[in-house]
Amino acid sequence: MTFAPSPLRQRLTYLLAFTAVGGLFIGLGLFMLLAQWNEQERIESGLARYAAVLELEAVAVLDLNDPIAASRLLRQRLAPSPIAQAALYMADGNLLAHWGRLTPPRHAPSLGMHSFWSGVSLAETIYRDDRPIGTLYLETPRQPLGDNGATLILMVVFAAGGLIGVILWRPPLLVRRLDGVLTALHHRLAAPTKSPPPPFAPSGVAELDRLVHQADDLNRQALSGDRQQMQQTEALRRELEQSRQALEQQSRDEAVVRDSEERYRRLVEISPNAVIVHSQGIVTFANPSAARVMGVSDPAELLGRNVMDHVHPDDRPTVAERIRQAMSEDRPTELIEERLVRANGELFPAEVISTPFQFGDHRSVLVVFRDLSERRRSEEQLQRLSQYDLLTGLPNRGFFQERLEMHLAGLSKTRLRCALMMIDLDRFKVINETLSHAAGDAILAMVAQRLVECCQNTEAVVTRLGGDEFGVIQPRVRRPLEVAILAERILAALGQPFAVEGKELLLGASIGITLAPTDGEDGATLIRNAESTMYHAKERGRNNFQFFDELMNTRASKRMAIEASLRTSIKNGDFELYFEPKVALSTGKVVGVEALIRWHHPEFGMLPPVQFISIAEETGLIRPLGDWVLQRACEHAAQWDRWGWPPLRIAVNLSARQFMQDSLIESVRNAINDAGIDPGRIELELTESAVMEHGEQTISTLLQLKEMGVRLAIDDFGTGFSSLSYLKRFPLDTLKIDRSFIRDLPEDQDDAAIVTAIIQLAKALNLRVTAEGVETVEQLEMLRHQPVEEIQGFLISPPISEADLAIKLEAWNQQSPLPQA
Structure with a gap:
C-alpha cells in the first residue's frame, strides 16, 4: 500500500532535513566551545608556571629598583617562550621594566587572570616577607584553530550543503522513502487486531496526523526498553574517556614539571x-x-x-x-x-x-x-666626590663645615681650643687673568700640596673652600702660639716662587685666625670672624696673619720678633743662667741647684724659657741653645769649686727634641771634659713624655749617660704617660714630683693621694724623690712626714742669679733655709 505525495508530506520532509542540518551545526558549535575551553585552561596553566618561575628572582630586582637588571631578567627567562609580553611594576604601580613585541600598560593592571578575544593575561602581586613589593604581568595570544578542527568544519559544511541540495532538487525521492516508512508503520500498528486491515484511503490531513502520532508512540515503546542499557554503556564510555584524559593530563603535568625543574636549574645556573x-x-x-x-x-x-x-x-x-x-x-x-x-x-x-x-x-x-x-667602593667614591675638590684633592666646603662642627662639639669635654684659619691668596686673580685658567689651576694644585706639607705631623685639616680660598682647622690647641707657628710656616711656604709655564711667580697669602670658643662657639660665627680677620690682614699689607683678638695679634707679633732675634742672641751670648736651690729635708742644707736659662732680650727685657724654648725647637735652634746651657752649667760648677763652694749638683733640663739628637752624648761629654768636673755633679732632667716616646732608644741613651757618671732624673713626673715596664729598666736616680700635685696640698686629698702613690712607686724602684713647687709651710710639713729627700720652690727661693746665689749661700751656712717646725 502506498501513499500519494501531498503538500503535507513534502513539508514534513523539508522539516526533517533542515532539522538534521541544524543538528550538524549545533554539534559543530559545541565542539568549538569545548576546544576553546581546553585552550583557555592550557594557556592559564602555562602563564601560572611562568609566573612561579619568575617571582623568585623578581624579588631581588624589585628590591634593587634596577630597571636594567629587571629587563635583562625578563629577556633571559622569556625569550624562548610563547609569552607575547611581560612587565614588572613597582609597589606604587609604576612600570619598572618590560619585554615583548607589544606595549604594556603604563601602570599595574588589575590582579588575576583575564581573557579577551586575542589572548589571555595574568597579573600577580610579588611579596617579600608578606609585604607586597611589586606586580608581575604576563600576556600570551590564543592559538589558531588546528588542522583537525578546520577539516571538521569543512566536512560539516559540505554535508549540510549536500543535504539541502537533495531536498531542493529531488523532493519526490524523499517523499517515496517517507511513504515506505509510513506504510510499514501502518501494518505494524494494525497487526494486534488479527483482522485484515481495512481498506485505507487517504482522507486528508486528519488521517495523516493520526498516523504520525501512532508512529511516535511505536518509536517510544521500542526505545524505552533499551534506554537503561544505553545509559549504562554511555556512563562506562565516559569513565573510560575520563581515565584516558587523566592519564594524558598526568603525563603532560610530569613533562611540565620536568621542564619547569630544568628551566629553574638553568635560571639558577646563569643567575648573577x-x-x-x-x-x-x-x-x-x-x-x-x-x-x-x-x-x-x-x-x-x-x-x-x-x-x-x-x-x-x-x-x-x-x-x-x-x-x-x-x-x-x-x-x-x-x-x-x-x-x-x-x-x-x-x-x-x-x-x-x-x-x-x-x-x-x-x-x-x-x-x-x-x-x-x-x-x-662605589658608595665611598660617591662620598669622596661629594666631599672632595676634584682639582686639588682636598676636602671641600661641605666637609670643612662638618668637620668644624664635630671638633666644636668636643670642646666642652676638654680645656683645649680649636683654631680656624681662612687663607686667601694674594695677587692670584691678576695672575689667573694674565695667564690662562690652566695656569691658575696648576697654581691652586701646588698651593694645596704646600699646605698639606705644612700641616704634616699635626692634626690640622686642610680644605679648599672655593676659588683661591683655603681653610685650615687645627684642633686640640693648647696655646695660641701653636697656631701662630703653623701660620708662619704656611706664609713661608706660600711665599716661595711657583714655577708655571716657564715662569716663576710670587703670590703670598693673607690669613685670618679665630679660636673657639673665645671667638665663637659655632661654626658660622667662627667662619665669619675668620673671614673678617683675613680681610683685615689684607688691609695691613698682605702676606701676614692676624688673630681675631687684638691681644693675640700682639703676642703673635712678639713671637715673630723673638724668632727673628733668637739666632743673633745665641751668637752674641745674650743669655744667662739662673739657679733654683734644692734643699735636703734631712739636713736642711742646700745640696744642689737647677739651672734655668733667661734671655736678656733687647726689646722685651728678661724672658723666661717658656717664651722662647718652643720657638727654638721649631726653628732647629734648640741644639746650639742646649749646648750653650750645658756648657755654661759645667763652667759654673768648675768656677764654684775654685771659689771653695760646697760641691753642689747642677740639674740641667733637656727638651724632648734635644734628647733625641744623635749628638747628645758627645755634647755632654765635651762639656764635662772641657770644664774638668766630676760627671756626678751634673744631673740631667728629662720630661716623662720625652723618655717614654721611644722606649728602647731611650734605654740605650740613658745607659750611655749613666756609664759616663751623669746623674739622671725624671722631671714633672705624673703629667705624662709612663710605662712601668720601661720605668723599671731606666737607669734613673731621681723622680721629681710635678708642682701641679704640690700646689693644693694639704687641702686637696686627691693630690695628697697621688703624691703618696708617686713616692711609694719611687721607693719601690730605689729612686730618690724631689718635690718641686713647694711654696707654703703647710706643704713642707706634709712632705716632712713622707720619705722625700729634697724639695725646691719659692718657700726656699725663686730662681736667682749667680751673684744672688753666692749671697744666699753665705747666709744659709749660718742658718738653714727651711722654716723651723
Whole structure:
C-alpha cells in the first residue's frame, strides 16, 4: 500500500532535513566551545608556571629598583617562550621594566587572570616577607584553530550543503522513502487486531496526523526498553574517556614539571646572584656565581663544606639562630647584610636571604646572596666626590663645615681650643687673568700640596673652600702660639716662587685666625670672624696673619720678633743662667741647684724659657741653645769649686727634641771634659713624655749617660704617660714630683693621694724623690712626714742669679733655709 505525495508530506520532509542540518551545526558549535575551553585552561596553566618561575628572582630586582637588571631578567627567562609580553611594576604601580613585541600598560593592571578575544593575561602581586613589593604581568595570544578542527568544519559544511541540495532538487525521492516508512508503520500498528486491515484511503490531513502520532508512540515503546542499557554503556564510555584524559593530563603535568625543574636549574645556573643550598649546615649545591664570589674555580669545591665556615666568626651565633627560627616558622629570613668569608680568608660584605624548603627527604635551606664590595667602593667614591675638590684633592666646603662642627662639639669635654684659619691668596686673580685658567689651576694644585706639607705631623685639616680660598682647622690647641707657628710656616711656604709655564711667580697669602670658643662657639660665627680677620690682614699689607683678638695679634707679633732675634742672641751670648736651690729635708742644707736659662732680650727685657724654648725647637735652634746651657752649667760648677763652694749638683733640663739628637752624648761629654768636673755633679732632667716616646732608644741613651757618671732624673713626673715596664729598666736616680700635685696640698686629698702613690712607686724602684713647687709651710710639713729627700720652690727661693746665689749661700751656712717646725 502506498501513499500519494501531498503538500503535507513534502513539508514534513523539508522539516526533517533542515532539522538534521541544524543538528550538524549545533554539534559543530559545541565542539568549538569545548576546544576553546581546553585552550583557555592550557594557556592559564602555562602563564601560572611562568609566573612561579619568575617571582623568585623578581624579588631581588624589585628590591634593587634596577630597571636594567629587571629587563635583562625578563629577556633571559622569556625569550624562548610563547609569552607575547611581560612587565614588572613597582609597589606604587609604576612600570619598572618590560619585554615583548607589544606595549604594556603604563601602570599595574588589575590582579588575576583575564581573557579577551586575542589572548589571555595574568597579573600577580610579588611579596617579600608578606609585604607586597611589586606586580608581575604576563600576556600570551590564543592559538589558531588546528588542522583537525578546520577539516571538521569543512566536512560539516559540505554535508549540510549536500543535504539541502537533495531536498531542493529531488523532493519526490524523499517523499517515496517517507511513504515506505509510513506504510510499514501502518501494518505494524494494525497487526494486534488479527483482522485484515481495512481498506485505507487517504482522507486528508486528519488521517495523516493520526498516523504520525501512532508512529511516535511505536518509536517510544521500542526505545524505552533499551534506554537503561544505553545509559549504562554511555556512563562506562565516559569513565573510560575520563581515565584516558587523566592519564594524558598526568603525563603532560610530569613533562611540565620536568621542564619547569630544568628551566629553574638553568635560571639558577646563569643567575648573577650567588645561590647555595645547604642541609644540616653542609653545602649540597652551589651555582657558578657562588663559586666566583667565594673565590673558587669550580662550584664543586664548595660542596661538602660547612656553610658557617664562610660566615664571620663573630656573626655565626646570630646567623645560626636566624636560620633556626626561619626553619621553625617555615618562612624566609629578612634580607640583611652579613660579613662573609671567601675561600682565601678575605672578608666581604654581602646581602643575604635564606629560605627553608623541602628537598627530597631532607629539610634544606636555599641561600641567595650578593657581594656588596663593589657597591661599597662605589658608595665611598660617591662620598669622596661629594666631599672632595676634584682639582686639588682636598676636602671641600661641605666637609670643612662638618668637620668644624664635630671638633666644636668636643670642646666642652676638654680645656683645649680649636683654631680656624681662612687663607686667601694674594695677587692670584691678576695672575689667573694674565695667564690662562690652566695656569691658575696648576697654581691652586701646588698651593694645596704646600699646605698639606705644612700641616704634616699635626692634626690640622686642610680644605679648599672655593676659588683661591683655603681653610685650615687645627684642633686640640693648647696655646695660641701653636697656631701662630703653623701660620708662619704656611706664609713661608706660600711665599716661595711657583714655577708655571716657564715662569716663576710670587703670590703670598693673607690669613685670618679665630679660636673657639673665645671667638665663637659655632661654626658660622667662627667662619665669619675668620673671614673678617683675613680681610683685615689684607688691609695691613698682605702676606701676614692676624688673630681675631687684638691681644693675640700682639703676642703673635712678639713671637715673630723673638724668632727673628733668637739666632743673633745665641751668637752674641745674650743669655744667662739662673739657679733654683734644692734643699735636703734631712739636713736642711742646700745640696744642689737647677739651672734655668733667661734671655736678656733687647726689646722685651728678661724672658723666661717658656717664651722662647718652643720657638727654638721649631726653628732647629734648640741644639746650639742646649749646648750653650750645658756648657755654661759645667763652667759654673768648675768656677764654684775654685771659689771653695760646697760641691753642689747642677740639674740641667733637656727638651724632648734635644734628647733625641744623635749628638747628645758627645755634647755632654765635651762639656764635662772641657770644664774638668766630676760627671756626678751634673744631673740631667728629662720630661716623662720625652723618655717614654721611644722606649728602647731611650734605654740605650740613658745607659750611655749613666756609664759616663751623669746623674739622671725624671722631671714633672705624673703629667705624662709612663710605662712601668720601661720605668723599671731606666737607669734613673731621681723622680721629681710635678708642682701641679704640690700646689693644693694639704687641702686637696686627691693630690695628697697621688703624691703618696708617686713616692711609694719611687721607693719601690730605689729612686730618690724631689718635690718641686713647694711654696707654703703647710706643704713642707706634709712632705716632712713622707720619705722625700729634697724639695725646691719659692718657700726656699725663686730662681736667682749667680751673684744672688753666692749671697744666699753665705747666709744659709749660718742658718738653714727651711722654716723651723
